[in-house]
Amino acid sequence: MNRAMTAEGSSRDPTTLTRMEAVAIVLTAVPILCAIFAPVIATFDPLAVSDAVSQPPPTLRELPSLIWGVLFEQMPAPHWFGSDSSGMDVFSRTLYAARVDLVIAFSANILSFIVGVTLGVVCGFRSNLATEFIARIADLVQSFPVFITAMILVALAGRTWGNIIFAMSLLYAPIYLRLTRTEALKVKARGFIEASTAMGNRPIRILYLHILPNSLGPALIQFSVTIGFAILLTAGLSFVGAGVNPPTPEWGAMIAQGSTQLVLGDWWVSIFPGIAISLTVFGFALAGYALERRFET
Amino acid sequence: MTKFVLKRLGVGLIQIVSLMVLVFFLIRLLPADPVARFVGLNASAEAYAQAEIALGLDKPVLEQFKIYLLGDEQTDGLIHGSLGNSWISGSPVLYHIGLTLPATLELILLSFLISVSLAIPIGVAGATSPNGAVNKGTLIYGLFAGSQPEFSWGTIFIFLFFVVLGVAPGPLGRISPLTEPPDPVSGMIVVDSLIAGRADLLLESLWYLSLPVLTLSFVLTGPIIKMVRENVSQSMSLGFIQYGEAVGLSKKMLASDSLLAAVAPTLTLIGILFSFMLGGAVLIESMFSINGLGQFSLQSVLAMDYPAIQGVVIVISSLTLLVYLLLDVAQALLDPRLRA
Numbered sequence: 001m002n003r004a005m006t007a008e009g010s011s012r013d014p015t016t017l018t019r020m021e022a023v024a025i026v027l028t029a030v031p032i033l034c035a036i037f038a039p040v041i042a043t044f045d046p047l048a049v050s051d052a053v054s055q056p057p058p059t060l061r062e063l064p065s066l067i068w069g070v071l072f073e074q075m076p077a078p079h080w081f082g083s084d085s086s087g088m089d090v091f092s093r094t095l096y097a098a099r100v101d102l103v104i105a106f107s108a109n110i111l112s113f114i115v116g117v118t119l120g121v122v123c124g125f126r127s128n129l130a131t132e133f134i135a136r137i138a139d140l141v142q143s144f145p146v147f148i149t150a151m152i153l154v155a156l157a158g159r160t161w162g163n164i165i166f167a168m169s170l171l172y173a174p175i176y177l178r179l180t181r182t183e184a185l186k187v188k189a190r191g192f193i194e195a196s197t198a199m200g201n202r203p204i205r206i207l208y209l210h211i212l213p214n215s216l217g218p219a220l221i222q223f224s225v226t227i228g229f230a231i232l233l234t235a236g237l238s239f240v241g242a243g244v245n246p247p248t249p250e251w252g253a254m255i256a257q258g259s260t261q262l263v264l265g266d267w268w269v270s271i272f273p274g275i276a277i278s279l280t281v282f283g284f285a286l287a288g289y290a291l292e293r294r295f296e297t
Numbered sequence: 298m299t300k301f302v303l304k305r306l307g308v309g310l311i312q313i314v315s316l317m318v319l320v321f322f323l324i325r326l327l328p329a330d331p332v333a334r335f336v337g338l339n340a341s342a343e344a345y346a347q348a349e350i351a352l353g354l355d356k357p358v359l360e361q362f363k364i365y366l367l368g369d370e371q372t373d374g375l376i377h378g379s380l381g382n383s384w385i386s387g388s389p390v391l392y393h394i395g396l397t398l399p400a401t402l403e404l405i406l407l408s409f410l411i412s413v414s415l416a417i418p419i420g421v422a423g424a425t426s427p428n429g430a431v432n433k434g435t436l437i438y439g440l441f442a443g444s445q446p447e448f449s450w451g452t453i454f455i456f457l458f459f460v461v462l463g464v465a466p467g468p469l470g471r472i473s474p475l476t477e478p479p480d481p482v483s484g485m486i487v488v489d490s491l492i493a494g495r496a497d498l499l500l501e502s503l504w505y506l507s508l509p510v511l512t513l514s515f516v517l518t519g520p521i522i523k524m525v526r527e528n529v530s531q532s533m534s535l536g537f538i539q540y541g542e543a544v545g546l547s548k549k550m551l552a553s554d555s556l557l558a559a560v561a562p563t564l565t566l567i568g569i570l571f572s573f574m575l576g577g578a579v580l581i582e583s584m585f586s587i588n589g590l591g592q593f594s595l596q597s598v599l600a601m602d603y604p605a606i607q608g609v610v611i612v613i614s615s616l617t618l619l620v621y622l623l624l625d626v627a628q629a630l631l632d633p634r635l636r637a
Contacts, residue, residue, distance in 0.1 A: 140319070143312060145576030145613045148594055152320075152606055155598045156329035232446050239448045240583050240595055252448065259452050259584065263467060267456050274449035285444035 021290045027283025035098040043077035044089035046096040046249045057082040082268035093249035100250045105230035108168035116176025124184025138174035151242045176219045183215035225288035228281040251277040309618040320610045331601035381604035390608035399484025401589035405574045408513035416518045420525025425552050442519030451512045451584045465508050468585040472502045509585045524566045528559030568624040572617035
């Protein structure tokens with residue numbers, strides 16, 4: 001990091017947002033809101049097939065009159081993003097897919113955060129055979145080829161949401177463990193821990209009260225970045241047919257389904273979920289970077 | 298130096314062995330039924346039992362592990378240098394890997410070549426112009442490209458360059474399905490065309506590889522630019538660079554000096570990305586119908602072909618560790634302080 005930029009950042013009023021932070025908030029909030037309110041916003045059942053097969057989305061010229069018609073003349077909603085080869089509405093599916101991808105990504109990250117941070121703090125605080133062993137196991141897991149391991153675990157255990165979440169938690173927990181362990185080791189060496197010990201506090205109390213809250217920072221920043229990884233992994237697995245079962249609306253699966261028609265010119269089935277996932281993962285990456293800048297010491 | 302390499306080799310070997318053991322038992326712990334996948338769901342109990350014996354799954358797991366490791370009368374074990382036979386094709390797993398690995402390496406190496414040679418000058422340009430539009434632009438590009446899914450951009454590029462503009466070939470593999478590929482020597486079509494002295498085949502294979510390489514390079518340049526940019530601007534504030542600036546060295550000389558100081562972390566990143574791509578190539582390969590290692594691992598996983606899965610994991614991890622080792626050696630050569 002450029003020193004000049006850091007100095008500039010720390011002199012900033014912490015209550016105001018930089019432009020980058022504002023963009024990051026918008027890009028992460030929109031998919032989260034879409035996921036929560038998908039049933040309200042969606043115009044079709046995401047799983048309902050119809051006769052309107054492979055319909056293109058309305059052109060920009062048609063769009064204003066269509067919007068007017070839907071809002072004021074009780075016209076039925078068109079397929080805003082077109083329809084796929086089974087006649088399912090791409091707009092509604094893209095919205096519902098945010099649910100699938102974000103629920104899986106957040107669950108996997110919360111689980112691996114809890115496991116990783118707990119083990120990491122203990123491994124940093126206490127150094128004995130057991131904690132050394134845990135740290136080595138974490139190193140070993142981190143040397144796994146991520147995509148292939150996830151593919152093996154999910155395909156052999158069964159392609160369910162739960163198994164995708166468990167597989168990713170296993171792969172991501174070591175990231176949190178390592179970050180927290182390094183931080184806990186630093187915190188442990190600081191004066192106030194020694195003071196606290198000298199005052200007669202029990203180790204478990206020191207662990208909870210001082211080490212844990214002071215070692216959380218890097219893991220919290222990592223959380224945003226790893227959410228992006230998890231969305232990519234979920235979508236990637238489904239893209240190659242080793243993730244959620246079709247016709248579950250999921251961004252990767254939708255892109256894969258559309259890519260067969262893409263060469264015929266039907267671009268909308270792939271491109272709209274593609275844009276959705278691109279902007280979402282960019283949002284989480286940006287949020288991670290912005291957090292890092294803001295809390296950098 | 299020899300001691301350093303030997304020590305790293307030893308650690309790597311332990312890692313591969315523990316990974317191999319872990320994978321072997323892990324896939325047998327998971328609630329999958331490869332026998333049912335093999336004979337079909339409507340098979341009779343006899344056929345099921347027969348297939349179970351044929352696959353060796355009737356024996357206790359430890360016995361299976363012993364056979365995998367040491368071999369038995371009919372088959373060679375791991376200590377004889379065999380990864381077993383694929384359950385689907387019956388051929389040795391090593392044969393399949395030897396057939397598919399070159400395609401993946403060709404794709405990855407070309408993409409790395411292009412993205413590194415683009416990313417380093419761009420990253421340096423971003424770092425040497427603080428507070429400018431170039432600085433901001435490289436930052437945003439690095440963050441954006443580094444976060445993107447290659448499969449989504451692959452579809453966009455196919456649509457744009459193949460369907461709309463018609464300047465790139467369709468996603469049909471590494472060379473036109475109608476063309477007779479050159480005799481396989483290395484397995485990489487680009488290299489084989491050079492060996493055969495066929496300029497037409499070389500151009501055709503490069504043309505067919507253009508979209509997959511473009512897609513991968515787009516995704517790869519992101520983190521590399523970000524890394525180069527951050528490390529160069531960090532080393533610009535090091536004492537000897539500031540001294541050089543004060544003495545009046547040119548901006549170009551300063552940039553190359555700080556780039557040299559930033560090489561080590563960038564090399565580490567390239568190693569990590571390389572190993573990531575080895576395992577992650579399955580996405581780009583399935584999108585462009587390239588018959589590489591990723592495709593082979595996907596097929597093996599979906600078919601529950603245990604020996605093939607074990608083989609793929611062992612080969613990918615070994616290659617990864619080899620790359621890390623080479624990078625460590627390169628770093629130690631560049632920086633004597635690391636030779637501990």
